[in-house]
Amino acid sequence: MSGMGQFLRRMRRSYLKRLFKNAGYSKNTPLVHYLEGIRAEPLYEEMPLHYDLFDRNEFLCRSLSLYDLPNDLKVPPDELFIIGSGPSIRKQAVDKLANKNTILLNGAVTLIKDAGLHPLCVLVVDELFCRKRLDLLASVPDETNMVLTFPAIKEIAFERPDIIRKNRIFLLHEKNMDFHGKLGIDAYNLSQFDKPTHGVFRAGTVMSAGIQLAAFMKVPNVYLLGLDIGNAETEPRFYENGKDKIRTGLLKDYDELILPFMKLAAAWYNRHEYRIFNCSPVTKLPYSVIPYHDFDAIG
Known part of the structure; x- marks a missing residue:
């Protein structure tokens, strides 16, 4: 064009x-998608769905099923490291995770080049990140597993459809509701927690989607990095500087969305006798909710 x-x-x-x-x-709204021109057409009625992705009438790719993602877990598949963008990442030797199973959230894709990581997948749910830092997504190696919501796919495809074409795209659905404190930790929410093929809970942070994806894959030991939260408005993300910092809503959403969701996550992992740890040494999230694990002690 x-x-x-x-x-x-x-x-x-x-x-x-x-x-x-x-x-x-x-x-x-489907009408909005239609008028914007970038759309997804389901192949089957059941979940999870494969989709044919189009930019107007131009075919982009066929998305993969989330059920295929665990097939790419490295051996041993019993550990998974979900890496966010908190400033604390700067002080952690994440290069030791080069041969580990990792999910890279948003700008953590820079660790593919900077730390030599070979992620299980890149996960992006926020279209604002795609709009503001498309350059980072364009830098991922070809054939990278990219787990994206449809709003994220639309933003990428609008400017750089080649990113969609050259990578392995998994479409992640979000529930049409936020998970907030009023929903509580009940049997229904616990039953939905490990079913991202039904849609993941929106909870104010992309980390919540990563945690639900890990539960879906039944990985028994999950470690969260860069989940700082408290310094989100005063310090740039580990891959940013003061000039290119994107606005954040983490502190605004903490009490109503993030904290209630993390309590639900802790309840789900405890119920299934799996383990989840927060490896951020400066987090706002109480360690009584997600216990601390010293990243330096991980071999």
Whole structure:
């Protein structure tokens, strides 16, 4: 597409987004997807779904099933490290995870190059990150497993459809609701926790999606890195500097979304006799919810 054509398409999209927002439509309404041109067509009715992904009439790729993702777990498959973007990552020797099972969240993709990691997958749920830091996603090696929500896929495909084409795309559904304290830790929510093929709970942080994905894969030992939270507004993420820092809602969402979700996660892992640890030494999340594990002690 020519530069002018892309400019006009972008302006049209911006106008449509404002129009539908003012009219009270959700950004996930099928009509919005249709008018923007980037759409996903399901092949089967049951979950999880394979999708044919299109940019208007141009075929991009066929998404893979989440059930296929555990097949790429390295041996031994009993440990998984989910790496977020907290500043504490700067002081941790994450290069020792090069041959471990890792899920890289958002800007943690920089660790593929900077620390030599070979992740199980890259996980992105936030379209804002895709819009602001598309350069980081463009740097991942070809054939990387990328677990993406549809809003994330749309943002990537709008500017850089080649990223969708050259990688292995897994479509992750989100539930049409946030997990907040009012929902509580009940039998239904616990039963849904390890079923991302039914949609993951939205809980104010991409880490919540990573934890649910780990539960789905039945990995018995899960370690969370970069889950700092408390310094989100005062310090840049480990891969940022002061000039390219993207806004964050972590502190705003902490009490209503993040903390209640982490309590649900702890309850699920305890019930199934799996273990989950927080390896961030400066976290806002109490260690009474997710216990601390010294990352330096991990071999």
